[in-house]
Amino acid sequence: MRALRLPNWKSEPELVEVPRPEPGPGQVVIKVGGAGACHSDLHLMHDFEAGSVPWNPPFTLGHENAGWVHALGAGVTGLTEGQPVAVYGPWGCGSCARCRVGVDTYCENPAAAPVPGGGGGLGLDGGMAEYLLVPDARHLVPLPEGLDPVAAAPLTDAGLTPYHAVRRSLPKLLPDSTALVIGVGGLGHVGVQILKATTAARVIAVDTRDDALALARQYGADLTLRPDSDAAERIRAATGGRGADVVLDFVGADATLKLGVSVARTLGDLTIVGLGGGTLPVSFFGVPYEVSIQTVYWGSRPELIEVLDLGARGLIKPKITTFGLDQAVDAYHQLRDGTLEGRAVIVP
Ligand code: NAD
Ligand code: ZN
Ligand code: ZN
CATH class of the missing domain: 3.90.180.10 (Medium-chain alcohol dehydrogenases, catalytic domain)
Structure with a gap:
């Protein structure tokens, strides 16, 4: 064969x-x-x-x-x-x-x-x-x-991995919460759908490609944006200054981890799915209080x-x-x- x-x-x-x-x-x-x-x-x-x-x-x-x-x-x-x-x-x-x-x-x-x-x-x-x-x-x-x-x-x-990531953060995905999806490719575009189908969280999606952002909107993302220099500010503004309760990083590069931690809400989750090779420095004042950071596998x-x-x-x-x-x-x-x-x- x-x-x-x-x-x-x-x-x-x-x-x-x-x-x-x-x-x-x-x-x-x-x-x-x-x-x-x-x-x-x-x-x-x-x-x-x-x-x-x-x-x-x-x-x-x-x-x-x-x-x-x-x-x-x-x-x-x-x-x-x-x-x-x-x-x-x-x-x-x-x-x-x-x-x-x-x-x-x-x-x-x-x-x-x-x-x-x-x-x-x-x-x-x-x-x-x-x-x-x-x-x-x-x-x-x-x-x-x-x-x-x-x-x-x-x-x-592409379905199971984001499903697991969403499911472990379900207690933080309340109706007035926000989930941030970084990277709307194979996994991320299903991640947006899973968030929409199984939670009432507002979904913000970030990608470098306009096609991917259009796909995220097609699947119900409430706000889509490119990771430009004003991205963190726009995410904060869209969440009334609170930030994202759950960040799902499907890229895992230095830049996406930095964006994710900069917009994570206190008591939130930052879940690293992508194997992008980035590093996230963790220090007392460098991470919002009580943000849980984890990698997930499948x-x-x-x-x-x-x-x-x-x-x-x-x-x-x-x-x-x-x-x-x-x-x-x-x-x-x-x-x-x-x-x-x-x-x-x-x-x-
Ligand atoms: P993909 O190539 O289909 O999607 C990646 C998306 O991220 C693309 O839309 C791309 O435009 C976007 N992107 C790239 N750099 C970006 C940046 N700096 N900012 C914003 N968006 C950016 O890949 P995929 O198959 O969805 O896999 C995503 C990652 O997850 C890969 O690293 C893969 O190895 C990993 N993965 C992990 C697990 C796990 O169990 N942890 C399982 C499957 C895949
Ligand atoms: Zn895989
Ligand atoms: Zn075993």
Whole structure:
């Protein structure tokens, strides 16, 4: 079968022929219906090197996957061939206290996981191929009625990651509050929709690209602005001087972290999602009082079920551009160049 593989660090991916996987006991092979192209893959290609993450190329890209059950390994029950499924992407050990409640992202026994801290497309072979080996049937979530694999694929990361970030800050997203979304790309444009669908917070969106700001407005953002020198002042003015209760930074660069902390409201949250390589100095007078600052990684399996439900009910709907496997490199180039809106999904 054909697969888009990352051959090495600091490399472009290559479309090559690889053997079709066979499921071992407890495993499932899915026929891939859609595999999203995430900006994290660009970090894998251009920014990371040995030691940046606990795994190494070569492996097939694609950590945002959905498809149809193709072949069941011995002992797998509860799934049928041809059934549409989404793949929960982080693959932990399955038996530690975190994995048992579906929080494989923070597996406490990574040495016993199929790959430490990753999954298909992140250390192991991912979904940018005709077939994907899923090492444990528990990672498959049946698609609810109304959601096909192309629509579901981005929900497994571009949906799940902002959903988790929003959900952990829900107590601060009261009706008179403001959420600031920085970076309205694949994740951020779904983040705006999740905020609108699940909270009554006012949403302000910031991006360097006018297209992205237009997309944010289309999905209900109340105010959109470029990160110009007056951005912080405008955000303060729009919030009656209080600032943003919750800042979701989907970029994570020095400039966005600086903007985020400068407009965070006291007692607020500043959540860093983007791997932009920025640093945020924290000091007594440098950060508003009682602002909680955290990084987040992906989301939990129960949260994926909730995100798929939101998608199936039409409450969130990622903007998708589809590409064939032979166009996947071009999709990544468009993502890198900032000419894509929403999410690119590879349909093998
Ligand atoms: P994307 O390229 O689709 O979107 C990024 C958006 O940020 C673009 O719209 C871009 O114009 C905008 N942007 C870039 N620089 C900006 C700046 N200085 N100010 C304002 N806006 C700016 O990327 P994506 O796939 O949505 O991923 C976003 C980030 O999140 C990446 O760093 C990715 O690696 C990371 N990510 C993290 C997790 C996690 O679990 N923490 C999961 C998935 C992706
Ligand atoms: Zn991702
Ligand atoms: Zn575990």
